[in-house]
Amino acid sequence: MREKRIHPRFGPLVIKTAFTVGSDQRVGYLTNLSEGGAFLAVDDPPPLGAEVEIRATLPWRLGELRAGTRVAWRSKGGSEASGKLSGVGLAFEELDPKAREILDAYLAKFAELAARIEEMEEG
Amino acid sequence: MALNGRLEDLNLLEILQIVAFSKKTGTLEVQAPHAQGSILFRGGRLLCAFSSSTAAAVRSLAGEPLDPAHQSDLESQIRISLRELVALREGRFEFRLCRSLPVQWGGLDASNFLMGDGIDPEAILLGLAREIDEARRDTARLLETSDVLEEVEPGAASSDEGLPGDVSLAEAGLTVLVVDDEPLVVQIVSQELVDAGCVVESASNVEQAVDRISLILSRARSSLVVVTDAGMPTSTGDGFDGGFEVIERLRGLGGTDGATPVLLMAESITAKGRARARRLGVQKIALKPTLTKLDPEEYGADLRSFARALRRELSDIALVSPGRPTPPPEDPNLNHEAIFDFLKTMTDQLAAPANGITRMILRVASKYVERAVLFLVKDGRAIGLAGAHHGRPTAEVVDEVRAIAFELQHVQPFAEVVYSRSPVRVTEGREPVVSALDPGRSREQALFPLLHNHEVLAVLYCDNPTTGAPLSKLTGLSLFLVQAGMALENASLHRKLHSMENRYSLEDQGPLTEELTPIVRNGL
Numbered sequence: 335m336r337e338k339r340i341h342p343r344f345g346p347l348v349i350k351t352a353f354t355v356g357s358d359q360r361v362g363y364l365t366n367l368s369e370g371g372a373f374l375a376v377d378d379p380p381p382l383g384a385e386v387e388i389r390a391t392l393p394w395r396l397g398e399l400r401a402g403t404r405v406a407w408r409s410k411g412g413s414e415a416s417g418k419l420s421g422v423g424l425a426f427e428e429l430d431p432k433a434r435e436i437l438d439a440y441l442a443k444f445a446e447l448a449a450r451i452e453e454m455e456e457g
Numbered sequence: 458m459a460l461n462g463r464l465e466d467l468n469l470l471e472i473l474q475i476v477a478f479s480k481k482t483g484t485l486e487v488q489a490p491h492a493q494g495s496i497l498f499r500g501g502r503l504l505c506a507f508s509s510s511t512a513a514a515v516r517s518l519a520g521e522p523l524d525p526a527h528q529s530d531l532e533s534q535i536r537i538s539l540r541e542l543v544a545l546r547e548g549r550f551e552f553r554l555c556r557s558l559p560v561q562w563g564g565l566d567a568s569n570f571l572m573g574d575g576i577d578p579e580a581i582l583l584g585l586a587r588e589i590d591e592a593r594r595d596t597a598r599l600l601e602t603s604d605v606l607e608e609v610e611p612g613a614a615s616s617d618e619g620l621p622g623d624v625s626l627a628e629a630g631l632t633v634l635v636v637d638d639e640p641l642v643v644q645i646v647s648q649e650l651v652d653a654g655c656v657v658e659s660a661s662n663v664e665q666a667v668d669r670i671s672l673i674l675s676r677a678r679s680s681l682v683v684v685t686d687a688g689m690p691t692s693t694g695d696g697f698d699g700g701f702e703v704i705e706r707l708r709g710l711g712g713t714d715g716a717t718p719v720l721l722m723a724e725s726i727t728a729k730g731r732a733r734a735r736r737l738g739v740q741k742i743a744l745k746p747t748l749t750k751l752d753p754e755e756y757g758a759d760l761r762s763f764a765r766a767l768r769r770e771l772s773d774i775a776l777v778s779p780g781r782p783t784p785p786p787e788d789p790n791l792n793h794e795a796i797f798d799f800l801k802t803m804t805d806q807l808a809a810p811a812n813g814i815t816r817m818i819l820r821v822a823s824k825y826v827e828r829a830v831l832f833l834v835k836d837g838r839a840i841g842l843a844g845a846h847h848g849r850p851t852a853e854v855v856d857e858v859r860a861i862a863f864e865l866q867h868v869q870p871f872a873e874v875v876y877s878r879s880p881v882r883v884t885e886g887r888e889p890v891v892s893a894l895d896p897g898r899s900r901e902q903a904l905f906p907l908l909h910n911h912e913v914l915a916v917l918y919c920d921n922p923t924t925g926a927p928l929s930k931l932t933g934l935s936l937f938l939v940q941a942g943m944a945l946e947n948a949s950l951h952r953k954l955h956s957m958e959n960r961y962s963l964e965d966q967g968p969l970t971e972e973l974t975p976i977v978r979n980g981l
Contacts, residue, residue, distance in 0.1 A: 346579035348586040395876040451479040454554045
């Protein structure tokens with residue numbers, strides 16, 4: 335079945351992220367990001383439907399992204415060869431204007447850098 | 458359009474993400490002052506990589522047929538190469554797009570060593586990020602556990618030259634009270650300490666000693682060390698442990714007197730006496746020559762030798778004493794040579810910074826500013842780690858500083874240092890940078906990053922709250938912090954290597970394999 339995405343997904347990334355599930359505070363890595371959500375690579379992923387508060391310092395001096403999210407899907411990972419990471423797909427639920435601005439700026443910068451390659455002439 | 462530039466602006470981890478996202482085929486060349494490398498991509502997947510140190514190994518593997526064992530070896534070399542390249546702090550990079558795989562790449566025949574479909578960049582990126590974070594955590598632990606109040610190598614203090622870069626007793630500005638009911642001991646010890654630049658006072662019995670102590674401590678900013686004989690008559694005359702009574706009464710004086718260092722002299726001491734001395738916070742016990750010597754000249758010579766040893770012990774105590782106030786900063790403009798020599802010595806000491814690096818940083822900073830506070834940067838927060846403040850006991854400052862923690866985003870200059878990874882100077886007329894630190898007359902503040910693998914591990918805050926003097930040029934301090942960051946990385950690496958060595962040893966796999974060699978050679 336062909337995957338349908340509302341928002342373009344940017345990745346692979348690696349952004350260290352502090353996250354909270356209930357009173358449990360942990361650290362994981364965002365490995366892709368879109369306007370609607372992210373994949374959080376983490377061992378022992380939180381359960382489906384859990385509310386996850388994330389805090390990630392984005393590169394290029396963009397600031398800290400804080401967002402309320404919910405676990406939309408889970409991956410227990412696979413063998414190393416499969417390249418399938420253990421973690422959760424997160425859907426953004428609460429993004430205040432500041433967080434939206436930071437996220438948009440990050441995605442725009444990433445797209446701009448990627449566009450440099452698209453526009454290159456082959457050597 | 459091209460994807461090229463400086464690693465200072467876009468680090469290799471970020472470049473790898475962009476290229477992998479583009480799903481293009483091409484080569485990424487990296488050129489740094491002391492290293493270079495290249496990474497080959499096909500459809501955004503990593504096909505191969507080499508760095509200066511792995512090029513030979515990759516070249517040898519390139520000529521082999523790609524059986525599983527060789528593929529595994531090649532993948533290992535690729536990971537080592539990436540680890541090295543990701544650690545580069547400065548240099549240039551350029552990604553070149555190719556329609557198809559280049560046959561020649563880095564002087565090698567690429568057709569021979571293609572990694573099948575290539576390596577999934579997502580897993581590689583995650584692995585590299587985890588390694589960097591692990592190294593950062595390890596280094597942060599080094600800082601957190603670094604002794605603020607003790608010397609790196611206490612044993613070295615027994616040499617005649619003292620510790621490298623040690624300040625003299627004169628520089629420490631100590632007042633020493635020598636207490637002994639034996640006049641010759643008082644005379645010889647006092648003379649030795651006067652020669653060393655100390656202000657020396659003396660007492661021959663308990664009451665006299667306690668009076669002197671009260672008087673000295675009542676003077677503003679006096680830094681006192683008590684050197685007392687253990688075996689003297691007590692004040693009531695019913696015992697011969699008067700030295701202990703002096704210390705007990707000193708400790709009972711309240712205020713900051715618990716921090717006054719004490720050196721106890723004794724001809725001999727029992728285990729019980731040692732335990733009592735420890736309970737009373739005695740820093741050192743020095744065994745002095747016995748009075749039973751019949752030859753006065755020999756006894757005098759022994760006493761002078763004892764006094765010299767005592768002087769060295771005292772120097773050690775003075776430097777590590779939590780009660781010792783931090784000396785005032787020097788004006789670097791007036792004393793270029795001294796500052797240069799000091800920095801050089803301290804930088805040499807960074808070669809083995811496993812312990813005491815926080816103290817070294819504060820000691821260097823104290824040469825430039827009246828107050829220096831080191832904050833650990835962790836999970837978006839700044840956490841007070843240690844500090845030095847001219848005229849105040851170090852232990853007191855450290856206690857104050859360790860109660861401070863705040864979110865970086867709420868303190869703009871700190872956030873600026875962390876994001877820019879560069880020093881920031883805050884000029885007069887603004888709110889105090891850290892509200893928990895009494896600004897006093899401080900009109901200017903400087904913040905310096907302590908970098909570890911591109912990231913800010915800690916921030917050093919500096920100002921002059923006592924005099925309100927403008928901050929002088931702090932180039933030397935800034936350079937020292939760069940060296941300190943590199944030294945911390947090296948220390949972290951050494952610890953990792955030791956750990957791996959132990960693991961290999963436990964697993965009985967003989968000496969370290971080639972897995973480690975390239976990492977060591979490149980000082981990652």
